[in-house]
Every structure is written in C-alpha cells, then in structure tokens.
Amino acid sequence: MEMSSPTIITSTKNKTGIKVFAPASVANVACGFDVLGFALEKPGDEIIARFSDEPGLKITKITGGKLPYEPVKNTAGYAALKLLDYLGESGRGIEMEIHKKMPFGSGLGSSAASAAGAVVVINELLRRPLEKRDLLEFAVLGESIASGAIHADNVAPSLLGGFTLVRDSVTNDVHRIHVPRGLYATVIYPKVEVLTKEARALLKTEVPLKSVVKQNANMGAFIIGMFNSDFDLIRRSLVDVIIEPQRASLIPYFYEVKEAAYTEGVLGCSISGSGPSIFALSENSLTAENAGLAMQKIYQEHKIECELFISPINMEGTILC
Amino acid sequence: MEMSSPTIITSTKNKTGIKVFAPASVANVACGFDVLGFALEKPGDEIIARFSDEPGLKITKITGGKLPYEPVKNTAGYAALKLLDYLGESGRGIEMEIHKKMPFGSGLGSSAASAAGAVVVINELLRRPLEKRDLLEFAVLGESIASGAIHADNVAPSLLGGFTLVRDSVTNDVHRIHVPRGLYATVIYPKVEVLTKEARALLKTEVPLKSVVKQNANMGAFIIGMFNSDFDLIRRSLVDVIIEPQRASLIPYFYEVKEAAYTEGVLGCSISGSGPSIFALSENSLTAENAGLAMQKIYQEHKIECELFISPINMEGTILC
Numbered sequence A, B: 001m002e003m004s005s006p007t008i009i010t011s012t013k014n015k016t017g018i019k020v021f022a023p024a025s026v027a028n029v030a031c032g033f034d035v036l037g038f039a040l041e042k043p044g045d046e047i048i049a050r051f052s053d054e055p056g057l058k059i060t061k062i063t064g065g066k067l068p069y070e071p072v073k074n075t076a077g078y079a080a081l082k083l084l085d086y087l088g089e090s091g092r093g094i095e096m097e098i099h100k101k102m103p104f105g106s107g108l109g110s111s112a113a114s115a116a117g118a119v120v121v122i123n124e125l126l127r128r129p130l131e132k133r134d135l136l137e138f139a140v141l142g143e144s145i146a147s148g149a150i151h152a153d154n155v156a157p158s159l160l161g162g163f164t165l166v167r168d169s170v171t172n173d174v175h176r177i178h179v180p181r182g183l184y185a186t187v188i189y190p191k192v193e194v195l196t197k198e199a200r201a202l203l204k205t206e207v208p209l210k211s212v213v214k215q216n217a218n219m220g221a222f223i224i225g226m227f228n229s230d231f232d233l234i235r236r237s238l239v240d241v242i243i244e245p246q247r248a249s250l251i252p253y254f255y256e257v258k259e260a261a262y263t264e265g266v267l268g269c270s271i272s273g274s275g276p277s278i279f280a281l282s283e284n285s286l287t288a289e290n291a292g293l294a295m296q297k298i299y300q301e302h303k304i305e306c307e308l309f310i311s312p313i314n315m316e317g318t319i320l321c
Helices: A075-086 A110-125 A132-147 A155-160 A196-201 A209-227 A231-237 A244-250 A254-263 A285-301 B075-086 B110-125 B132-147 B155-160 B196-201 B209-227 B231-237 B244-250 B254-263 B285-301
Strands: A016-029 A032-051 A057-063 A094-099 A163-168 A173-177 A184-190 A206-208 A268-271 A278-282 A306-312 B016-029 B032-051 B057-063 B094-099 B163-168 B173-177 B184-190 B206-208 B268-271 B278-282 B306-312
Touching (some): A016 A110, A032 A110, A032 A184, A032 A209, A032 A306, A057 A075, A075 A094, A075 A110, A075 A132, A094 A110, A110 A132, A132 A155, A155 A163, A155 A173, A163 B209, A163 B231, A173 A209, A173 B209, A184 A285, A196 A244, A206 A209, A206 B209, A209 B032, A209 B173, A209 B206, A231 B163, A244 A268, A254 A268, A254 A278, A254 A285, A278 A285, A285 A306, B016 B110, B016 B155, B016 B184, B032 B155, B032 B184, B057 B075, B075 B094, B110 B132, B110 B155, B132 B155, B155 B163, B155 B173, B184 B285, B196 B244, B244 B254, B244 B268, B254 B268, B254 B278, B254 B285, B278 B285
Parallel strands (some): B057 B094
Antiparallel strands (some): A016 A032, A032 A094, A032 A163, A163 A173, A184 A278, A184 A306, B032 B163, B163 B173, B268 B278
16 A cells, blocks of 8 residues: 655644545445445544654544543544554653544444544654555554444545455454445435444344355355446346344335435445445446436435435545645 | 357257256355355266157256256246246247256255256257346255255356355345456365255344344455455455355364364355355365365264365356366
8 A cells, every 4th residue: 555655744832743644434235244445535633643742642632523532532532642652652741633524323433434544644653664555453453442343444445445354353354355446435414323333232142044145155256246346236236035034124225215216227325334324336426316316305305314425435544625 | 247158969869959068156155145156167067958758847857966857846947937927938849958066955056057047048048049148046945845945046156156245045146256267166075964954943043233243344345355356355244154154064163174174274264055065265275175175084083974066156057068
C-alpha cells in the first residue's frame, strides 16, 4: 500500500502534528455476514496527533460527537494505547484530536474508522515503525471497546481499504478480494436509531441447514464473481438469506428502498453493518447515482431524514491528509 | 473444453459405437457442503453407445454392479432419455452398455459418473448437437434417480472436470474454480456401507449461527486461496465445522485416518460425499502419496479392507476413450 508523504501540520502550541483520514465502511455485505466488508471514500473521521511534553496519551479535542476523553474508554484512544504499549512507547507524551465526521450508530463503522485512524496516526507520528497491515490487531482491539467483541469486518476495510474478507478476527486472518473495474457503492443512512447490540440480540442463534448451504454457495460464487469480474454472477450471489430477513424490520421502508435500488439495476442491496444504513453495489457510477436518488426518494416521501453517499470502493483505506 | 476426436469402436453387430470414460468425484469438500466438488483421474465408469435398428433406448449390458436395465430407472438411462427427449431423438434406436468400474455407495459419485458418461456418449453418438456444458442439466436429472434430489455437486466435476462450485443445482449455476499448480488428491475408500440417504437424515436441520459464520468465512477464504494459489490459506480454510462432526461416526477410524493424513502435511482432509471415502488435498503428489500410505496403514492395522486413489485434479471430466 502506497502512502503519500506526511503533511506536517502545526498545532496551537507550535508543535508539529500528523493528520489522517479514516473512511467509513460497509460490513455484513449480503452473503458475507461478519465476514465481508468494503471501504467508502466518504464519510470518514479525521484524527490528529502530535507530541506533547506531558508524558502519556491524552485526548485533547473531540468534535462531531460525544465520546469519552479517557483514552482507555475511547476506541481511538484504546487502539492508540495498545499500539504504544506494543512499541514500548507508553510513556511518550502524545496529544490526540478526534474529529468525527460521520454519524454514530449508522451501520457505517464509525468506531472502526476512529480506531483505524488512531493506529495510523500514531504509527506515522512515530515515523512508521510498523507496516500498515500490522496495525490491524491494535485497531481491532480499539474497536472492541465500542462493539464489545473482536470483529475486524469494519476495521479491516477502513484501515487497509478495498473489499476485504475476514476469515478470523482473532488471528487477523484478513484478505483483500479483487475488485472489478467499475464497482461502485451507494449508501443511504436514514436517521433512525438501531443499536448494534440490539440488532445482534435479535438474531436467532440457529440457522436452517438449507439456508446455510444457500448462503455458503452464494459466498463462494460472489468471490468467484469478484475475481472474474463477472457482474452477472455477483448479482446472483449478492443475496442474504439469513440475516437480512431477521433485521429488515429494524429499518423503516427497507424493502421499498431495496426495490427502488433494484429497479435502477444495482447488483445487490442489503443492510450495511447492523443498519440502519442500506448499501447497494453497482457496476458503474451512473447506476450507483440513479439508485441513490431512487432510494433517497423513498425516505423523502415518508419524511424521514437521510444522508446519501455514493462512492467507488476506496482502495486506500486510512491515509495521511 | 477441448475433446479429442471420437474413437470409433465396432460392436458385435458390426455397428460403430462410441465409448466414454466418466470419472469419480469428491463432493462436500470440507467447507463446501453441497457446493464444492472436484474430479479424480480414476476410478470411473465406461459407457458405450451405438445405434441399433430397434427404436428407443435400450441398456444391453451392465458390468461391475447390479443396476436396473430399465432406462427410466437407471441413472445413465434416465439421463440419456432426458437428453434424447430434448433433442427430439426419443425414437432413435440406441443401445447402451454401462461398465461400472468404481464402487457404489463409496462417496465418490458413482451414480453421477454414470449419468455424466451417458449424456456425453449420447451427445457424441449424435455428432455433438450440444456443448458439453449444456449436457449438465440432463446428467443432473439422471443422477436424481439415484440420490432422490437435484444435486449437481458430483455431476458437475464428473462431467466438466476441475474443481467446481455449484451455486444452484436447479438452474445449473455452476462455476469452475482456478486450480493451483500441484494440487493433488488422495482418496481412501474403506469398504463399509454408508447410505447417502442415512448420512443425510443424520444431519441436524439447524446449525448454530457461530458455525455458519465460520464455515462461510472458510468458504470465501478457500476460494481466495485457490485463485491466489495460496496454499497456506487453503490449508487454514479447508475445514468443515458443520457436517463432518455429525458424520464422522459413520466412518470407522475417521479421526485416526485424518490425523495420519495431517501428519504427512496435507492441506485438508474430510469426508468425501457422504462417505465412507475420505479425501485429502495436498500441494504436491509426494505429500498426496505419503498421506495415502499413512491413511491406508490405519485401515490395514484394523483389518478393514480399503482402496486407495491418488490423483491430480482431473481437469477434463468425462472424455471419449
């Protein structure tokens, strides 16, 4: 992964600092519950870090949302602490600013973005002692503060970019999947609250074997479709027969929005993360835009406030800015 | 798929005939229950067909096993009938011989091989009106006589060759997966009876969600591993957390045989089809052979008769011979 050279920014205390951008991501991609994810170009968080004379990590500023300033309780802070600890730099005086520029609880991996941003900004500040790939485990630990579990399916795309498959979150067994030229994402975020923990609690703990076989076949077929840039196969396999039917009721007008997207010719459309955001994938930007407008129209008709994001797959993940 | 030009053989009635070889196959490949399969180079069935003056399809000879001579009750016969019907050639006088050269009920797709052989031999006899790929649906219908269900996971590799993924058997949504150079199969068939229907009846109809996610992640990772020729990833993902634990008890000394294979360094080892055969995959022929001998030794020690097959992935499927 290529990175541009760091932009040195100047703090109010006249100490140089580093600023990074960590993108939003879509997880639980249709047939890939807890496994498949991809990064968006926007929205995303900005994290700034600079050295300070006072030993230890300190979060000095948070904008865009209410989050704990105590590093050990903050996803970005905790990820940074874990990384600093690993590097033997726990005593280093560092100030961190977190600028949330994406909605919380939207199903777009907000906490994952903060965690990814934190590990990259610390690594850059310390003159890149680790490869980006090796930062994943610390970002995953940070994100676990928010989600209560070790899940790399948002953190991996947010950090590394691209379309990712998490084989195992605990061992960071994460792989990037070939992204066909033209693949474009549409995400609509209706401003209603869906708590990840509730969305998870709602899921049945047992799945009919028939559905397991179907989902598994679609997962395999989806990966083949991606590697072969076979959009027809991607279209047939971008289906979730297990999770979506159980969670659709949490999202207002889910099926209407989905139908509107399909009418525009998307490859697939399902719940982003645990919702309420809904994503669609298309084989070009025009379809992605038309689908976005059609999806937005449904919420506008029902007077539900929403935000629309249209983006290619972000192949870079967290970057200096 | 390239095919060599037909070998014309002469029947006792001095009428030219066609002979094909249809290979055994391994289905239910670890993380790919009902989805993944691959073809072996041997064993396999031979099917011969020739024109006759008497109208209609007639099975004139069956060797190597007891099977019904009535075409409508025979997997090869039924597949042939369905194909002839589609081609508007039901009235054509055709004699067919079935030479079973592989064990029944072994978990190696015996009925699938006969069905695949039948459609290819008929297609060749009629001067190839269909592409090989288009024969699949008729072979699947033939195989359903034996298995009682529409399943393409043995028929597809037996007919088309290679490593296949069946997304949907009903619509013949079947795909070949890239096979890494060197991939080799070991199959051991202990001569004990396991009925497919019983092996299927034994399966729980519900699967814990956690296992679903694990299996799904392994399926995706396995396909990535195959496309990238990443043997380490193939090794980590060639695991069956759902079916194998439920069926292992049907196969004598299953876990000992599996352990013997892993000790030799195989990539994975699990039940072939619904058993009792056990397959292993290796990254080269030497490991495949060593694993085979180690697996065989377990059965020899326990005085259980067995047959051992060691083979690269058969990339041709059913061929003229």
